[in-house]
Amino acid sequence: MRPATTSEDSLQTPIRRVDTYLVDLIPERPRTDAIQSFTKQETIFVDVETSDGVVGTGYAYTIGTGGRAVLEMLRHDLVPLLAGEDANQIEAIWQKLFWATHGTAVGAITSLALAAVDIALWDVRGKTLGQPLWRLAGGARPTVPLYDTEGGWLHLSTNELVDGALASKRQGWPGVKLKIGKPRPQEDLDRLSAVREAVGPAFDIMVDANQSMTYAEARRRAHLFEHLDLYWLEEPLPAEDLGGHVQLAAATSIPIAVGESIYSLSHFREYLAAGAAGILQPDAARLGGISPWLKVAHLAEAFNVKVAPHFLMELHVSLAAAVPNAIYLEHIPQLRQITRSEIEIVGGRAVAPESPGVGIDWDREAIAKLRLS
Numbered sequence: 347m348r349p350a351t352t353s354e355d356s357l358q359t360p361i362r363r364v365d366t367y368l369v370d371l372i373p374e375r376p377r378t379d380a381i382q383s384f385t386k387q388e389t390i391f392v393d394v395e396t397s398d399g400v401v402g403t404g405y406a407y408t409i410g411t412g413g414r415a416v417l418e419m420l421r422h423d424l425v426p427l428l429a430g431e432d433a434n435q436i437e438a439i440w441q442k443l444f445w446a447t448h449g450t451a452v453g454a455i456t457s458l459a460l461a462a463v464d465i466a467l468w469d470v471r472g473k474t475l476g477q478p479l480w481r482l483a484g485g486a487r488p489t490v491p492l493y494d495t496e497g498g499w500l501h502l503s504t505n506e507l508v509d510g511a512l513a514s515k516r517q518g519w520p521g522v523k524l525k526i527g528k529p530r531p532q533e534d535l536d537r538l539s540a541v542r543e544a545v546g547p548a549f550d551i552m553v554d555a556n557q558s559m560t561y562a563e564a565r566r567r568a569h570l571f572e573h574l575d576l577y578w579l580e581e582p583l584p585a586e587d588l589g590g591h592v593q594l595a596a597a598t599s600i601p602i603a604v605g606e607s608i609y610s611l612s613h614f615r616e617y618l619a620a621g622a623a624g625i626l627q628p629d630a631a632r633l634g635g636i637s638p639w640l641k642v643a644h645l646a647e648a649f650n651v652k653v654a655p656h657f658l659m660e661l662h663v664s665l666a667a668a669v670p671n672a673i674y675l676e677h678i679p680q681l682r683q684i685t686r687s688e689i690e691i692v693g694g695r696a697v698a699p700e701s702p703g704v705g706i707d708w709d710r711e712a713i714a715k716l717r718l719s
């Protein structure tokens with residue numbers, strides 16, 4: 347029962363100011379896969395300040411296009427709806443913004459814009475309560491196994507792939523991801539085989555086709571790779587091709603991983619209900635934020651499916667640590683230019699930060715210098 351002296355008003359924390367801006371970050375190294383190269387990270391920021399003076403920061407990203415559209419949607423359509431809203435009612439705000447933009451949802455631009463707001467509100471919540479995100483969102487365990495993607499890009503030579511995998515193994519990391527999708531299947535097979543031979547059997551190798559293949563081609567290559575004991579085959583087909591994923595999951599023993607190109611909770615439900623994926627890779631930015639990310643993770647748990655979040659390790663470390671069914675965090679550092687600290691890695695596991703809020707130590711001066719007007 348609520349104490350008689352506490353009025354409803356005193357439990358509310360109105361939003362009094364919102365700032366939105368964009369920072370372009372150049373990738374730390376060339377990153378290529380079967381369909382694209384990561385030219386720049388357009389990083390869209392939202393700062394939400396409450397009447398208590400607490401400032402929460404959220405962000406979303408693109409890998410090169412559309413970031414200005416996200417910023418414009420925030421400024422023109424979403425931010426005006428936030429004034430005076432109770433920052434504690436994250437779900438109510440999410441629903442309000444989602445339905446207000448329903449004519450352009452579900453879609454990447456809308457989801458990214460929603461995410462930046464939602465993440466800022468979770469940052470406010472954590473700072474207000476003095477709790478780190480990983481505890482606030484569930485608190486399953488403070489560390490998560492880490493796999494490396496930075497040594498596995500498609501343009502790298504076989505020798506470079508082998509060197510990268512061995513370097514990860516020497517650091518005590520349990521796995522690496524290698525891009526696939528060379529014109530000839532044999533070339534993919536040769537590259538993967540060289541890495542498997544170098545690292546030995548007790549080491550996880552994930553492969554990622556970035557939606558580049560047809561069902562027929564993916565089935566052919568999965569068959570070629572079967573003996574390599576791959577940990578997962580990621581995005582073999584376009585994310586829209588649910589039926590193809592169902593067929594492929596039944597045709598290979600390699601677990602199918604999907605999620606980085608899925609923008610809504612209900613689309614994940616379709617994959618789970620159809621048995622189309624063995625591992626989910628939700629991305630909090632592309633899904634609309636932390637709130638829907640947690641729903642996807644819990645939905646996956648109900649289907650006895652593991653999650654391994656896509657990219658954004660600085661944020662996802664806390665979400666993976668929050669839920670019981672996260673198996674891996676992806677190592678792609680991208681925020682060094684604008685943060686003052688890095689993720690702690692101990693014995694091949696990433697450690698969720700204990701600082702209140704989402705736990706990213708933004709370098710405000712660096713951001714101010716890079717911020718586009």
Ligand SMILES: [Mg+2]
Nearest residue numbers: 554580581606
């Ligand atoms: Mg991928």
